[in-house]
Amino acid sequence: MIQLKSMLNCIDNSGAAVVECVQVLKMKRAAKVGDRIVVVVQKQRNLAADLAGAAAAAQKVRRGDISHAVVVRTKKKYGRPDGSFVRFDDNACVLINKAGDPMGTRLNGAVAQELRGKQWSKILSLAPAFV
Amino acid sequence: MSTTAGASLRPLAQSLKALTLRPIQRRAVTDYASLRDNLPRKVGMFGQKKVFHSPQADEPRRHIKIHAPLPAPASKTPIESLTSLQLATLDPTGAKQKMFSRHNPDSVKVGDILQVRRKNGEQPFAGVVINIRRRGVDSAFLLRGQVTRIGVEVWFKLYSPLIEGIDLVQRTEKRKRRAKLFYLRKPEHDFGSVANIVGQYMRQRAILRGEGPKNGQQGQRGGKTGKKGGKKN
Numbered sequence: 001m002i003q004l005k006s007m008l009n010c011i012d013n014s015g016a017a018v019v020e021c022v023q024v025l026k027m028k029r030a031a032k033v034g035d036r037i038v039v040v041v042q043k044q045r046n047l048a049a050d051l052a053g054a055a056a057a058a059q060k061v062r063r064g065d066i067s068h069a070v071v072v073r074t075k076k077k078y079g080r081p082d083g084s085f086v087r088f089d090d091n092a093c094v095l096i097n098k099a100g101d102p103m104g105t106r107l108n109g110a111v112a113q114e115l116r117g118k119q120w121s122k123i124l125s126l127a128p129a130f131v
Numbered sequence: 132m133s134t135t136a137g138a139s140l141r142p143l144a145q146s147l148k149a150l151t152l153r154p155i156q157r158r159a160v161t162d163y164a165s166l167r168d169n170l171p172r173k174v175g176m177f178g179q180k181k182v183f184h185s186p187q188a189d190e191p192r193r194h195i196k197i198h199a200p201l202p203a204p205a206s207k208t209p210i211e212s213l214t215s216l217q218l219a220t221l222d223p224t225g226a227k228q229k230m231f232s233r234h235n236p237d238s239v240k241v242g243d244i245l246q247v248r249r250k251n252g253e254q255p256f257a258g259v260v261i262n263i264r265r266r267g268v269d270s271a272f273l274l275r276g277q278v279t280r281i282g283v284e285v286w287f288k289l290y291s292p293l294i295e296g297i298d299l300v301q302r303t304e305k306r307k308r309r310a311k312l313f314y315l316r317k318p319e320h321d322f323g324s325v326a327n328i329v330g331q332y333m334r335q336r337a338i339l340r341g342e343g344p345k346n347g348q349q350g351q352r353g354g355k356t357g358k359k360g361g362k363k364n
Binding site for chain 1: 256271279281282285287288
């Protein structure tokens with residue numbers, strides 16, 4: 001259940017660590033896994049000044065940047081067609097550009113399998129594991 | 132009603148010869164004091180019976196079709212019999228029922244570590260049982276495990292045909308004093324990853340069944356045999 005002001009972990013290497021949801025797109029209710037949201041970067045993973053040149057270039061977003069994102073894990077349990085329910089310990093998202101391609105090149109952490117049926121197979125293929 | 136009212140009514144009653152007015156007329160001249168002793172106690176029940184008589188009451192009753200009684204149900208507990216019927220197809224050997232039965236001292240308890248193998252080719256999910264929901268065919272259990280260091284909880288339907296097998300990896304050391312171990316969600320109580328315990332169990336089982344560690348992967352696919360292997364440990 002991701003809504004306005006929800007804080008999410010960003011699990012890609014785009015440079016954001018914690019982001020805040022400012023808008024749930026195309027819906028008038030809370031976002032769940034696979035839904036597109038607009039976020040503001042609240043915490044950077046590493047400050048660009050501390051990093052070397054190549055690493056600093058990899059940091060695509062900075063604190064205060066606005067970006068689109070896809071929810072990949074929710075703390076709220078969600079049902080599956082086979083009757084099972086899944087919940088994660090945190091809310092997490094992956095930053096994407098307007099076209100829907102992930103900003104980062106790698107993910108750290110499991111994502112929900114529900115991304116498969118919702119055109120997010122690119123994110124699913126980047127993920128190290130899915131539940 | 133006073134006598135003056137009776138006097139005014141009398142000519143009207145005579146002209147109409149209405150039966151309905153006659154009791155009123157009679158009543159108007161009744162000496163209530165003497166009548167009170169003769170009347171039954173509950174005037175409303177007995178005394179007024181004829182006054183408010185239904186006009187249809189004296190007619191013969193309508194013919195109401197009386198249906199034959201429905202055949203008696205097969206059992207006095209239809210839900211229970213339905214449940215047993217469904218379980219006969221979903222769990223023909225009764226192994227899953229026995230595994231989670233309250234009457235079985237060796238049944239799965241909260242705090243045990245289970246591994247669920249699924250038929251759709253997904254990775255088996257292992258975790259600590261933190262809740263058991265016994266509701267006939269709708270029975271389910273909640274496993275809490277970790278995937279890439281992220282806590283994940285999954286409810287599995289016990290009798291789901293999509294579940295290939297359930298392995299009891301490790302029993303809880305001490306009987307848990309709670310029926311639901313939701314406190315395991317707190318960081319200070321979190322069980323952490325069960326990957327090591329599950330890996331050890333899989334290796335041990337492969338050795339016990341006389342298979343190489345690589346063939347052990349194939350051995351897992353046998354549904355019922357895998358479950359029995361889980362119970363031995």
